[in-house]
Amino acid sequence: MTKARRLLGSAWLIALLLACWEAMSRLRILDPLFFPAPSILLQTLEKLTVSGEVGRQVMNTLERTAVGFGVGVICGVAVSVALTLSATLRRASEPLISALYSTPRLTLLPMVMLLVGVNDTARILLVAMGTALLMIIQISDAVRAVNRDFVDMAVNYGAGPLAVIRKVYLPACLPQGFTALRLAFSRALVLTISVELLNCDDGVGSMIWSAWQTFAIEKLYVSIALAGALGLFFQWFFLRLERRLTPWKEQPA
Amino acid sequence: MLACSLRCDALGVTYRSQGGAPVRALAGLDLEVRRGEFVSVIGPSGCGKTTLLHILAGLLEPTSGSFQFFEQDGRNSRTALVFQENSLFPWMSVMENAAFGLEMHGVGKAERERRASRMLERLGLAGRERDYPRQLSTGMKQRVAVVRAFVSQAPVLLMDEPFAALDRQTRMRAQRELVELWESEKKTVVFVTHDVDEALLLSDRIVVLSGSPGTVLAEYRVSMERPREFLLGPDEESYELKRQILASLGLMTSLSRYSVAL
Numbered sequence: 373m374t375k376a377r378r379l380l381g382s383a384w385l386i387a388l389l390l391a392c393w394e395a396m397s398r399l400r401i402l403d404p405l406f407f408p409a410p411s412i413l414l415q416t417l418e419k420l421t422v423s424g425e426v427g428r429q430v431m432n433t434l435e436r437t438a439v440g441f442g443v444g445v446i447c448g449v450a451v452s453v454a455l456t457l458s459a460t461l462r463r464a465s466e467p468l469i470s471a472l473y474s475t476p477r478l479t480l481l482p483m484v485m486l487l488v489g490v491n492d493t494a495r496i497l498l499v500a501m502g503t504a505l506l507m508i509i510q511i512s513d514a515v516r517a518v519n520r521d522f523v524d525m526a527v528n529y530g531a532g533p534l535a536v537i538r539k540v541y542l543p544a545c546l547p548q549g550f551t552a553l554r555l556a557f558s559r560a561l562v563l564t565i566s567v568e569l570l571n572c573d574d575g576v577g578s579m580i581w582s583a584w585q586t587f588a589i590e591k592l593y594v595s596i597a598l599a600g601a602l603g604l605f606f607q608w609f610f611l612r613l614e615r616r617l618t619p620w621k622e623q624p625a
Numbered sequence: 626m627l628a629c630s631l632r633c634d635a636l637g638v639t640y641r642s643q644g645g646a647p648v649r650a651l652a653g654l655d656l657e658v659r660r661g662e663f664v665s666v667i668g669p670s671g672c673g674k675t676t677l678l679h680i681l682a683g684l685l686e687p688t689s690g691s692f693q694f695f696e697q698d699g700r701n702s703r704t705a706l707v708f709q710e711n712s713l714f715p716w717m718s719v720m721e722n723a724a725f726g727l728e729m730h731g732v733g734k735a736e737r738e739r740r741a742s743r744m745l746e747r748l749g750l751a752g753r754e755r756d757y758p759r760q761l762s763t764g765m766k767q768r769v770a771v772v773r774a775f776v777s778q779a780p781v782l783l784m785d786e787p788f789a790a791l792d793r794q795t796r797m798r799a800q801r802e803l804v805e806l807w808e809s810e811k812k813t814v815v816f817v818t819h820d821v822d823e824a825l826l827l828s829d830r831i832v833v834l835s836g837s838p839g840t841v842l843a844e845y846r847v848s849m850e851r852p853r854e855f856l857l858g859p860d861e862e863s864y865e866l867k868r869q870i871l872a873s874l875g876l877m878t879s880l881s882r883y884s885v886a887l
Contacts, residue, residue, distance in 0.1 A: 521711040528682045529777060530702040530729035539725075543716035620716045620757040 408590050413597075416590040425579075430598065432575040433564055440496045441560040444503025445553070451504065452511035462512075473509060477502040478566050485571075495567045502563045503556045510552035514545040547618050554610035558603055565599050576602070629695045630660040630781060630813040631681065637689035637838070638676050649838035650676045654690070656832060656841060660780070663807060663814045665824035665831045669874065673839025674817040678783045681815065682706050696780045702726065705779035709786040712770035713758040719745065719769050720754040726777025737776075744772045748802055764795035768802070775806050781813045788823070800826055804851060821870050825863055826853050833873045843873040 390410050396402045397409035420426045455462045485494045526540050568577025583592035636654040639647050651673040679685040682704050694703045713722045727737035748768045774782045788796045824831045835842040
């Protein structure tokens with residue numbers, strides 16, 4: 373009952389907006405050429421799904437996102453560990469990381485393409501860079517925030533350096549680490565779709581751009597909704613994972 | 626006379642403050658604690674009580690002087706800490722927290738859980754083993770921290786105002802439990818507090834430190850029998866002791882005609 377009610381509580385506004393859109397489009401208050409009714413869009417989605425285009429494009433996008441995200445997380449964590457261990461390295465790289473972090477990632481695409489060529493490697497590399505930068509900033513922050521008392525306590529009870537990392541640093545940084553993963557994945561997805569929109573022949577992003585250029589309005593809306601749905605799904609997925617893996621945290625109601 | 630457990634000789638700590646000026650936290654501190662003794666360290670805030678505990682816990686190197694433990698087992702930690710707060714790891718269950726010291730010294734899971742649960746049960750924490758610290762009251766958290774210290778094989782327990790954050794009623798109960806545990810487990814305790822009544826209630830001996838740099842100002846032997854219930858109504862002996870201690874802390878200047886035992 374409560375679950376159904378909660379679902380209803382977060383769905384009614386969307387349902388109302390869709391209903392208004394449907395009505396206005398059908399009554400031609402909105403130009404149906406620019407704003408086709410949601411029911412028609414649903415048919416378009418079905419058609420594109422059956423033809424296999426939706427699955428193919430979503431897979432293309434997810435593949436780029438996943439590889440870029442994976443490489444980015446691994447590099448980001450590795451760099452974070454190095455920065456934690458070496459104060460010299462940390463001081464030297466801080467301005468560089470801050471500068472890169474404040475530059476819109478997409479603007480770096482031409483530079484990356486000059487470096488590795490106009491291909492998928494460049495696109496994925498950009499996604500990996502975006503992921504890695506976010507991970508580095510978040511993890512360094514989490515490590516800095518670990519309470520000294522916990523480290524002292526563990527050392528006093530006989531923990532060696534490895535045990536301190538495993539029993540204190542890792543679990544203490546885990547919650548923020550998950551938040552970082554969640555943010556980094558949505559960042560990676562946004563970046564992938566943006567890159568596809570800008571320069572690519574396949575993927576959800578290119579689907580949006582080619583629909584716009586060929587004035588396939590229905591397809592345009594469907595592909596935009598797909599991009600949104602992907603983002604929403606993974607946001608939910610990482611939140612679930614986070615709650616499952618950090619049971620000691622107070623859960624927000 | 627009991628054997629010596631630990632000894633500090635002319636212990637001193639000087640560190641640089643943010644501005645670069647050297648700060649002397651401890652200077653020329655001599656202290657001897659016998660095995661199984663309950664010693665309270667009392668003094669004004671900033672007198673280096675916590676610094677002293679950190680040195681004994683092996684977390685800080687003294688800049689001068691030396692200290693030595695006279696405990697046989699070199700394989701185990703010699704000391705077990707209890708802080709005022711942040712004693713428990715939030716990501717570990719009550720059981721994992723309580724058995725942490727044993728785990729770090731390679732005691733098997735079944736054995737360490739058996740030992741920890743026996744002690745948890747004694748302090749009324751049976752049934753809470755799988756809970757996380759956030760699910761416990763402050764009093765319960767501190768009890769788990771005390772259990773961890775007693776369950777660990779360390780012969781010397783170092784407690785830094787462990788009950789300071791508790792309400793009066795909870796604190797009285799925790800103090801009674803601590804004395805009972807200490808009497809049955811025969812550990813050495815160095816107990817830092819700013820509460821004279823608490824020190825009188827618990828200790829065999831009270832060491833008064835002077836303010837910065839911290840050094841031993843006076844020592845008092847507390848020979849009243851346990852369990853001590855004198856806080857209900859002060860008897861002659863504790864009253865006199867308390868007056869002397871307060872005087873040595875400079876908190877009873879008007880009564881200076883009473884000599885201070887140094």
